[in-house]
Amino acid sequence: MKNAIEIRNLVKSYSDKFTLGEINLDIPSGIIIGLIGENGAGKTTLIKSILNIIRSDKGNIKIFEKDIKKNECEIKENIGVVLDNMFFPELLMPKDINSIMKDIYKNWDEQLFHKYLSEFKLKNNQSIKSMSKGMRKKLEIATALSHHPKLLILDEPTSGLDPVVRNEVLDIFLDFIQDEEHTILLSTHITSDLEHIADKIIFINQGKVVLDQSRDDLLDNYGILKCDVDKFDTISKDDIIAYKKNKYDYEILINDINKIKKKYKDFIIDKITLEELMVLMIKGEK
Amino acid sequence: MLGLIKKDLLIIKNNIKFAIIFIVVFVCFTEQSSELLYFVPIFLSTMLFISTFSYDDYNKWDAYACTLPQGKKSVVKAKYLASLLLTLMAVLITLILGFIIGAINKNFDAKEMLEIISGVVVAIVLLQSIMFPLMYKYGVEKGRIGIFLGVFGMSGLIGFLFKYLNIKIPNNVIQTFNDYWFIILPIIVILMILVSYNISKKIYLKKEF
Structure with a gap:
């Protein structure tokens, strides 16, 4: 499979407040890629770097296997873009x-x-x-x-839409992706949308890529183990990716769910949603 | 590029009702003196054009424009060309209005009209040539304040130089200008636009959205 987007050693700093990178990513064509992360994690910065709207400090980006800086015009003929709150002047x-x-x-x-x-x-x-x-x-x-783009880059395309319209829009995206040359990169806070349509999930936290996996691998392998406060110490630290302490129990983020299920037979282990995964990875203790 | 020029002109088209009402009211109230009328359409078109910067800013058009093919490279050029086109249209409208009102009042003076319009065009182009780079550099709001300070400062300074330091323009310079203004003025206008455009372009290409 060809890569729609190829990012190598990308770094972008805004004074000393925020740094994105170093980012290395391969985004294969023909699939829907979901970009998740909290506000300010760097999703929009990454998207703007890919589109060459902002200058990166380091690294290079290829789209359709061509350098975006050298072939900008030709590449952009084939990209469709929805950016958050950036569009034509509203008098039009x-x-x-x-x-x-x-x-x-x-x-x-x-x-x-x-x-x-x-x-x-x-x-x-x-x-x-x-x-x-x-x-x-x-x-x-x-x-x-x-304009019949081959690549759609969408920053929060479904925010502010009601569930009915959101579904209409997602259907259009699914329709678009039927052509195997087409690719969609979309960032969103509505992670449940991605559970329906994304083939691959990229999770960005504090400017770094923390996860880059196919959705199925992610949802099949990660899980939440729930245990009472007094049993927490019986769980090996190596099996805990992150945990959250509730009033009466712990929620523990684990990987390799089948192995963990065999190892801890007396515990409840649930499948995970992207939202839970995101919250535990960002807010959970380690 | 053509698309980007269209964008500014369409914004103005959708906003033009106000300008037309203004001109009509103005024409009705200034029956006899057409001198002022020569100034109004060109001035109004400039005001309308400057408002396109505000609309661009408000909807973050520039970031979006950068995602289009030829986007970042042509935004500034399109802006200057659109502004020129609009000024030309305004001049045309002024000429037509001038003829009509002159014919009605039977006091038409073509030479006077051309002189006034040329003066207004030079002043407006000067204003825009200073204003556009300022707005690209400091944003619409600060750019506007800058222009007011700039224009008042400059006129103050020139007035001061002429009045208190007793600087006089030599008579032969004035004479040459009087004889050849129709050549000298277009050259000045084109030079101002070119210098301003190049400054704006440099500023814009460095900018991040």
Whole structure:
């Protein structure tokens, strides 16, 4: 499988407040990759680095096996983007966006754009200003998809959408990924969305990649072991990745669930959700 | 590039009602003196154009524009070209209005009109040439304050030099200017735009969004 995105030794610092990196990632084409992490973990910085909107201090990034800095224009013809709260000035209307974009992208498809507009029930001559948050998001997504991109880079594409629309949008993403040359990189806080659609999860914490695994491996291998306060000491420290102390019991994050199940037969071991995994890894004690 | 130019012009188109109402009201109230009228459309178009910077800023357009092919490289060029186009359109509108109102009032003076419009265009281009780099460098709000300080400071300084230090422009310079203003002014305008554009471009390419 070819790589849609290849990141090598990427470092980006903002004065001394925050540093992203060093990041090394291979993002294969043909799949949906979910980027998770708390606010300020570096997701948006990573996305902006990939898009060459910000200058990295070190490292290089290849998209479609070409250096983004050298082939920026050609590469961007094939990328669709939804960024969090960054879009056309709100005085404009969908028909204006169509008229602008057809002079920007070689492959801009007016018919496709209008198809998405009617699918999303958006009016051609309503200003962005007067749209609800959900409508704006849908317009952003329609705009990102209408030049037949091969790669979608989406920062929080489903935030602010109600469950019904969110599902519509996720279906569109699933539809998009049917073409095996297509790839989606999406960051989100709504981890349950990723449990449905992502093939691979990348977890960023404090500027570092802490997990980079297929979703199935992740959800099949990690688990939560629950035990009473007095039994906590019977569990080997080597088996504990992180733990959280509740009032009456401990929740312990473990890896290799089958091995642990054999080793600790008297304990309850549950499957994990991405949300629990994220919270325990960030907030849990070690 | 064309798309980016369109973007600014479309923002203005969607915002133009106010300007048209203003011009109509203005025309109705200043029946006789058309001199002031020559100033209004060009000035209004500049105000409208500067507002596009605010809209860009408010919706973080620049970051989005950087994700488009040719994005970061052409944003500044498109801005200057859109501004020029708009000024040209405003000049055209002024000419048409001038003819119509002059014909109605039967006091049309083509030479006077051209002189005033040329003066206004030079002043507006000077204003924009200073303002755009400032806004790119310091953001829309601070850039605006900068321009007010800059314009008042400059006019104050020039006034001071002429009045108290008794500096006089030699007569032959004035004479040459009077004879050749239609060549000298366009050259000055083009030079100002080129210098300003290059400064803005340098600032913009260094910027991160």
